[in-house]
Amino acid sequence: MNNNNLTKFGFNPRFEAEANMYENLYVGRVTSQAKHLYRIMTSQGELLGEVSGKYRYETKDLADFPAAGDYVMIDRLDDKQGHAIIHHTLTRQSAMVRSAAGTAHESQVVAANMDYIFITVALSNDFNVRRLERYLSSAWDSGATPVIVLTKADLSQTLTEQLMAVEDVALGVDIILSSPDDDSGINEIHQLLMPYKTGVFVGSSGVGKSTLINRLLGESILTTQGLRNDDRGRHTTTYRQLFTLPGGGVVIDTPGMRQLSVENTDISKGFSDIDELAARCKFNDCSHTNEPQCAVQAAIQNGSLSQERYDSYLKLKKESAYESLSSREIEHVKLDEMFKEVGGMKGARKQLKHKARK
Numbered sequence: 001m002n003n004n005n006l007t008k009f010g011f012n013p014r015f016e017a018e019a020n021m022y023e024n025l026y027v028g029r030v031t032s033q034a035k036h037l038y039r040i041m042t043s044q045g046e047l048l049g050e051v052s053g054k055y056r057y058e059t060k061d062l063a064d065f066p067a068a069g070d071y072v073m074i075d076r077l078d079d080k081q082g083h084a085i086i087h088h089t090l091t092r093q094s095a096m097v098r099s100a101a102g103t104a105h106e107s108q109v110v111a112a113n114m115d116y117i118f119i120t121v122a123l124s125n126d127f128n129v130r131r132l133e134r135y136l137s138s139a140w141d142s143g144a145t146p147v148i149v150l151t152k153a154d155l156s157q158t159l160t161e162q163l164m165a166v167e168d169v170a171l172g173v174d175i176i177l178s179s180p181d182d183d184s185g186i187n188e189i190h191q192l193l194m195p196y197k198t199g200v201f202v203g204s205s206g207v208g209k210s211t212l213i214n215r216l217l218g219e220s221i222l223t224t225q226g227l228r229n230d231d232r233g234r235h236t237t238t239y240r241q242l243f244t245l246p247g248g249g250v251v252i253d254t255p256g257m258r259q260l261s262v263e264n265t266d267i268s269k270g271f272s273d274i275d276e277l278a279a280r281c282k283f284n285d286c287s288h289t290n291e292p293q294c295a296v297q298a299a300i301q302n303g304s305l306s307q308e309r310y311d312s313y314l315k316l317k318k319e320s321a322y323e324s325l326s327s328r329e330i331e332h333v334k335l336d337e338m339f340k341e342v343g344g345m346k347g348a349r350k351q352l353k354h355k356a357r358k
């Protein structure tokens, strides 16, 4: 099978080797999804497909259904007689995961098999460095390389402060500055994506992801928010979609995420500086609060670690602990914390009962 057409969509020998293990099936890459229907690019062009009954029946985890960027094995290369049937999803090289809207437990794959995650942050009113930190740790966990893209520099009133704040948390991650009247940022993104690499754009609604992709494409294919720029617009992009760039390279546009859960996220990857310090604490299980010879506290004291950064580390750590609990369990944990002095919630209950009896 000649897969030249698919190579433009990122198909490479690693996936080809796995695809060859399936007899009588063809490989394709998912370019978008609308409910149960998938658009799939194949060696012969694009077609529509859906997962087989067996696939649906055997898949318990939402994250195991195909997502934009996935390579899938399908039964046909022509959908004139009906939708192609997806039988398998090839092993993911990377996956950006978030918890599905409204649920604490089910996680959803935002995009798969990308080399870069372009975390897009606007330098306008909405700028929030803590949110960037969350995206960063989630991106590190995906297996792809994060890149920070800063947009709307033209609307910033505190550019220097903002850049310093970003550099503080970036820890070696590339930072690309994009502005409407200068193409150097766009060119840097092009450079990264050159040899058929895949990049996904993530970030809050209205930060300018689709605008960037239109500029990369060299034409206005994607709908962007009107001329509002109040950072409060509706979500303009409503589904994930994959495109090929004229100079090679593949990009996936995503709708701005309302909530980016830190579930399944190894937060330490986003905080390697604190990790390094922690390794030098006297005690292995140091909580970095009041233990003697704590390297983290020492760093805060001598100013090499900011209290603010340490606080957000603690906050993220606490949230990821919460995230793996059900809402009921979270209530219990919260109550336990509230009643810590009297020995947790059970202790509080006992005391209440005791009082009532009196």
Ligand SMILES: Nc1nc2c(ncn2[C@@H]2O[C@H](COP(=O)(O)OP(=O)(O)OP(=O)(O)O)[C@@H](O)[C@H]2O)c(=O)[nH]1
Binding pocket: 151, 152, 153, 154, 155, 178, 179, 180, 203, 204, 205, 206, 207, 208, 209, 210, 211, 212, 223, 224, 225, 226, 227, 228, 229, 234, 235, 236, 237, 238, 254, 255, 256, 257
């Ligand atoms: N001033 C200024 N405006 C920008 C810049 N980049 C994008 N915008 C504007 O910001 C608005 C939102 O841009 P979009 O590209 O639609 O944002 P998005 O991230 O795709 O949003 P969702 O699809 O909702 O997730 C549009 O009006 C853009 O014209 C920039 O660098 N400077």
Ligand SMILES: [Mg+2]
Binding pocket: 209, 210, 211, 223, 224, 236, 237, 253, 254, 255, 256
């Ligand atoms: Mg968009």
Ligand SMILES: [Zn+2]
Binding pocket: 278, 281, 282, 286, 287, 288, 289, 291, 293, 294, 295, 296, 297
């Ligand atoms: Zn310590």
